[in-house]
Amino acid sequence: MGYAGPNTTPRVELSRLRSAIEEVEHRSSQLFAPSPVAPTGWIGPDDALGGGLACGAVHEWFGLMGGGRRDSRVWLPPISVLSHLAARSLTASGVGGDGGLVLWIGRRCWPYPRSLRGRWGARLLARSIFVEAGDIDERVWAMDLALRCRAVAAVVGDGSGLNMSESRRLQLAAGAGGVLGLLARPVCELGEISAARTRWRVSPAPSPVPLPRWTVELLHSKGAQLAPEEARQWVVQRDDATGSLGLVPDALDRSLAPAGRPAVHEPGRPARTPTRRIA
Amino acid sequence: MVVACCERATRAGVRRGIPAAQARAAFPVGAVRLEEAAPRRDRAALDALAVWAHQFSPTVAPDPPDGLLLDVTGCERVFRGEDRLLGLVQERCRAKGLRARGAIAPSFGCAWAVARFGKEALTVVAEQEERHALKPLPVRALRVDDDAVEALAEVGITRIGELFDLPRAVLPSRFGADLLFRLDQALARAIETIEPVRPITPPSAERVFDGPTTNLEAVGWCVRMLLDELGAELLHRESGARRLDLTLGRSDMEPARLMVSMSRPNRDARHLWSLIEPRLARTHMGFGIDRVAIVASRLGRLEHTQATHLHERQGVSESEAARLGAELTDTMANRFGPIRVVQAMLVASHIPERAAAWRVVGSVARPSVARFSEPCGDSRLGEPYHQDSRLGEPCHPETNHPDRPPVLLDRPEPIDVIALTPDGPVAQARWRGEDHPVTACLGPERIAPEWWRDAQPTRDYFRIQTEGGQWLWLFRELETGRWFVQGGW
Numbered sequence: 001m002g003y004a005g006p007n008t009t010p011r012v013e014l015s016r017l018r019s020a021i022e023e024v025e026h027r028s029s030q031l032f033a034p035s036p037v038a039p040t041g042w043i044g045p046d047d048a049l050g051g052g053l054a055c056g057a058v059h060e061w062f063g064l065m066g067g068g069r070r071d072s073r074v075w076l077p078p079i080s081v082l083s084h085l086a087a088r089s090l091t092a093s094g095v096g097g098d099g100g101l102v103l104w105i106g107r108r109c110w111p112y113p114r115s116l117r118g119r120w121g122a123r124l125l126a127r128s129i130f131v132e133a134g135d136i137d138e139r140v141w142a143m144d145l146a147l148r149c150r151a152v153a154a155v156v157g158d159g160s161g162l163n164m165s166e167s168r169r170l171q172l173a174a175g176a177g178g179v180l181g182l183l184a185r186p187v188c189e190l191g192e193i194s195a196a197r198t199r200w201r202v203s204p205a206p207s208p209v210p211l212p213r214w215t216v217e218l219l220h221s222k223g224a225q226l227a228p229e230e231a232r233q234w235v236v237q238r239d240d241a242t243g244s245l246g247l248v249p250d251a252l253d254r255s256l257a258p259a260g261r262p263a264v265h266e267p268g269r270p271a272r273t274p275t276r277r278i279a
Numbered sequence: 280m281v282v283a284c285c286e287r288a289t290r291a292g293v294r295r296g297i298p299a300a301q302a303r304a305a306f307p308v309g310a311v312r313l314e315e316a317a318p319r320r321d322r323a324a325l326d327a328l329a330v331w332a333h334q335f336s337p338t339v340a341p342d343p344p345d346g347l348l349l350d351v352t353g354c355e356r357v358f359r360g361e362d363r364l365l366g367l368v369q370e371r372c373r374a375k376g377l378r379a380r381g382a383i384a385p386s387f388g389c390a391w392a393v394a395r396f397g398k399e400a401l402t403v404v405a406e407q408e409e410r411h412a413l414k415p416l417p418v419r420a421l422r423v424d425d426d427a428v429e430a431l432a433e434v435g436i437t438r439i440g441e442l443f444d445l446p447r448a449v450l451p452s453r454f455g456a457d458l459l460f461r462l463d464q465a466l467a468r469a470i471e472t473i474e475p476v477r478p479i480t481p482p483s484a485e486r487v488f489d490g491p492t493t494n495l496e497a498v499g500w501c502v503r504m505l506l507d508e509l510g511a512e513l514l515h516r517e518s519g520a521r522r523l524d525l526t527l528g529r530s531d532m533e534p535a536r537l538m539v540s541m542s543r544p545n546r547d548a549r550h551l552w553s554l555i556e557p558r559l560a561r562t563h564m565g566f567g568i569d570r571v572a573i574v575a576s577r578l579g580r581l582e583h584t585q586a587t588h589l590h591e592r593q594g595v596s597e598s599e600a601a602r603l604g605a606e607l608t609d610t611m612a613n614r615f616g617p618i619r620v621v622q623a624m625l626v627a628s629h630i631p632e633r634a635a636a637w638r639v640v641g642s643v644a645r646p647s648v649a650r651f652s653e654p655c656g657d658s659r660l661g662e663p664y665h666q667d668s669r670l671g672e673p674c675h676p677e678t679n680h681p682d683r684p685p686v687l688l689d690r691p692e693p694i695d696v697i698a699l700t701p702d703g704p705v706a707q708a709r710w711r712g713e714d715h716p717v718t719a720c721l722g723p724e725r726i727a728p729e730w731w732r733d734a735q736p737t738r739d740y741f742r743i744q745t746e747g748g749q750w751l752w753l754f755r756e757l758e759t760g761r762w763f764v765q766g767g768w
Contacts, residue, residue: 064749079685080768101604112687112766113623113635125623129640131611132619142611151603204748210721212750212768238768240682 038092038154038180040085042247044234048218048227049198053085055092057197058147058171058181060159062190062219064204075160077109077184078202080238081214082156083116084245087124089154089180099123099153100179103146105131106139106158109184117243127153136161140169147173147181159183167194190219197222205235213237213248282316286378318344330478331375335368340473346394348387348473355383365401385409387473388465392420392439409466414440421461427454439465482512482520483574491530491567498527498568499559505573506548506555519544519581525555527562528570535562539613542640543605544579550606554613608640629726630735631687631765681724684752684766691763694753705743705753710764715745723755740765 039052046052053059063077090099102124104110116125131146133139143157147170155174162170162185174181183196190201199220207213218232226232235248281302284293288311293302303311322343329341335358338350351364358364361383372379382397384390384404389412393402396416404412413420416439418431431454436442442450442462450459463469484505492498502525513519521544525537539554612620621637628634695709704720722741728734736756744750750768755761 076686076767083685100600101607103607111685112631112683113625114631114683115685115687117682125625128623129608130621130623130637131615132621133615138615141614145610146607149603149607151600151607204750206718206746206748207744210719210742212744213748243682 036092036178038085038089041088041244042216042234042236044247045216045218048232049221049224052088052092053180054197055089055180056175056178058167058174058183058195060183060185060194060196060199062185062187062199062201064202075186075188077158078214079109079111079184080115080212080245081202081216081236082109082182082184083111083124083243085180085182086128086154086156087116087120087244090120090123090127092153092180099127101149101152102128103131103142103152103155104128104157105133105142105146105155107132108160109156109158115243118241121243136166140166143170143181143183144173147179148177149179150177152177152179154180154182156182157184159185160189162189162192162194164193164195167196171195171197196220207237209237211237211240214245326476328377329476332368333478334371335364338473338475340475342391342473346391348391350473350475351383361403365403369401384412386465386467387471388422388461389413389467391422392416392465396420410443413465414438414443418442421458421465423455423458423461427458430454431458481575481578482509482516483572484508484512485570485572487528488569488571491569493564493567495560495564498564498571499556501571502555502559502573503548503552505571506551509573509575510546510548510551513546513575513578513581516578517580517582518578519546520551520575520577521579522575522577523551523555524574524576525559526570526572526574527564527568528572529565530567530569532565534570535565537562539609540577540617541605541609542612543601543609544581545602545605545609546581547606550609554609557613612640628729630729631683631726633729634683684750684768686768687766688764691754691765694762694764696753696755696762705741708743708745708751708753708762710751715747715749717743718746719744725757726754 036055037050037052038055039046040049061078061082063075086102090102107130110130113125116122131142133142139158140162143155146152146155157170159167162183170181170183173179187201198218201215201217201219203215203217205213205215214236216234216236218226220226236245237248238244239246281293281295281297281299283295284302288302288305291305293305299313303313322341325341325343325345325347329339329347332339332347332349336349336351336354340348342348351361355361355364358367365381365383368381369379380394380397380400382390382394382402382404384393384402385406386409389404389409393404393412393416396419397412402412417437418428418439421439431437431442436445439462442458447459450462460469464471486501486505488501509520520541522538522540525539527535527537529535537555537558539551539558541554545551608620617639618637620640622640624636624638626634626636692710696705697707697709698704699706704722705717708715708717720741720743723739724741726738726740728737736758738754738756740752740754742750742752751764752766752768753762753764756763
């Protein structure tokens with residue numbers, strides 16, 4: 001009796017299959033388990049993301065254009081937004097003591113230290129380490145290393161020129177270290193595919209008050225259903241005293257912003273602000 | 280008050296103890312460089328010099344503020360005579376950029392006096408010749424205090440020789456006990472104690488191979504073994520290495536030297552190896568390596584810690600985080616060079632590009648790399664970090680200062696600006712080849728130059744919002760009227 005018959009073999013295969021499915025499900029449940037999040041401090045985006053930006057993942061921020069020219073050499077990363085998020089991640093990280101480190105990799109995304117103001121700015125500055133890494137290879141190496149380090153709360157990196165495999169490498173590194181990865185990228189690279197968990201676009205928004213405003217738009221969030229476009233845009237405003245960014249409520253935004261130019265100071269008349277002499 | 284001055288200043292009439300303003304007035308403007316006296320640093324330098332002077336004698340004591348006492352009894356044989364020894368000391372001091380006076384005498388007191396007040400820069404006083412050598416010297420040379428010198432001057436005694444003529448018995452009662460004691464010390468009749476410094480030999484480990492090898496694996500294995508040994512020694516001393524010097528003796532070539540520095544004391548052989556490994560792989564082996572030596576040339580205190588397994592899942596404990604963070608920065612500094620892994624610090628200045636500076640991670644809290652505007656790029660990688668006091672004093676980050684943009688350009692960029700009235704607000708700006716209608720203009724905030732530094736134009740700063748919503752930080756140079764962009768939000 002050399003032939004086992006068709007009835008026995010499938011049963012073995014099925015049990016094997018079942019265990020394989022279980023394994024995959026287990027792994028995926030691990031993958032999509034509620035991981036710690038770093039709240040952005042803005043109600044709308046936090047709700048859309050389920051609490052905040054996921055730690056242990058990379059998030060891409062497509063930045064402002066410097067001077068409006070559309071080539072990648074002169075782009076300005078959205079440093080205000082990134083430093084706000086990095087400061088937020090300090091409180092969210094599970095590192096004991098003073099909290100984890102924040103690494104700024106690539107000179108282009110270093111903030112001017114004087115712009116980090118108030119108590120949270122001082123704290124962020126004390127925990128910050130700035131790495132001047134030149135080309136994309138150096139930057140990816142440094143970001144990979146930093147994202148794997150459990151003493152790090154957030155890595156803010158210059159992600160210009162990143163390709164798909166490098167982006168996947170960073171995503172895996174962030175998953176291994178549980179570190180929040182924030183990549184600044186130029187708008188001209190919006191068409192590139194990447195493995196980042198979320199993608200955002202930051203663009204300057206005209207503001208009726210003498211405080212800088214930005215429109216923050218959630219472009220893509222892996223594994224989540226996106227709301228219609230209007231519901232994925234929020235306006236944030238820099239708080240002069242603390243340097244952090246706060247959400248501008250919709251109503252306030254509409255009532256205050258006139259259709260034309262929002263004149264803080266009418267051109268043509270001499271400046272009202274008294275001259276301050278500082279030596 | 281002048282504490283010390285250079286030879287040229289002495290020739291121009293500057294003396295110790297005169298007010299600094301008077302010293303400044305003796306020279307044309309800008310020709311004087313005044314630096315604050317740092318007695319503690321001077322003392323540390325003197326101690327370092329005492330350690331260095333162990334090449335001449337096993338017993339060296341620093342004699343603050345400006346002297347070293349060496350017990351050279353018996354040492355002259357090694358140097359073939361006391362004259363030669365003294366000459367050698369002066370020569371080596373000159374090689375270090377120091378001008379030295381010296382004397383060898385039967386007693387420390389006599390040598391002290393002759394070295395400072397003798398006619399010659401170098402003097403050897405023979406046995407039994409102390410009285411003769413001391414005779415013409417002023418009383419101050421006996422290391423007595425000013426009161427005793429004044430009391431002696433009142434009765435017309437200024438030279439030590441005149442003291443010899445006085446009866447011994449009257450000296451303590453009239454001029455204090457100290458004078459007689461010091462006199463006896465100088466004449467080698469009283470005992471003198473000194474506090475010699477003992478150089479601490481840094482922990483080191485060394486292996487000599489049977490014959491030269493070009494096998495990288497063998498060398499690497501040997502280095503790891505040495506690191507283990509060093510780690511055990513460091514653990515014993517309860518310290519960690521801040522800097523490692525690795526010497527690879529190559530046959531028929533000069534030895535290769537590698538240096539790795541750590542931002543935080545470390546004695547973990549695995550981490551130290553991870554820092555050395557990439558450097559070792561790039562080292563040219565020549566005809567083979569026959570000797571490997573590692574010296575922990577800078578140490579830091581590193582206490583014993585208890586291993587914990589309690590926080591494994593929840594997060595990282597504080598000490599663990601500090602260790603991991605230091606290892607991360609070390610690894611990066613090892614690849615990019617230390618001056619490209621920096622921390623920021625704020626400097627007490629209102630000039631934006633001076634108000635922040637970078638310093639190497641783990642260094643003291645002073646700006647050590649560059650001003651903000653100076654790129655700490657490859658051009659300066661080879662140079663040692665300079666600690667430039669002109670960079671300014673560090674200040675506290677929470678100091679109240681006006682809001683600054685998060686993006687500050689390395690160099691202000693020229694911008695064309697149209698204003699409706701000469702001193703009025705900006706109406707239109709042309710930057711990087713594009714026209715931007717301006718919808719809001721805030722300012723001016725005037726920042727005057729720091730007059731105590733090199734001349735710079737006064738700047739009037741404006742914050743403008745372009746039609747697209749982008750905020751820029753402009754300034755106008757008051758003297759020239761030219762406009763620049765310095766940053767943006």
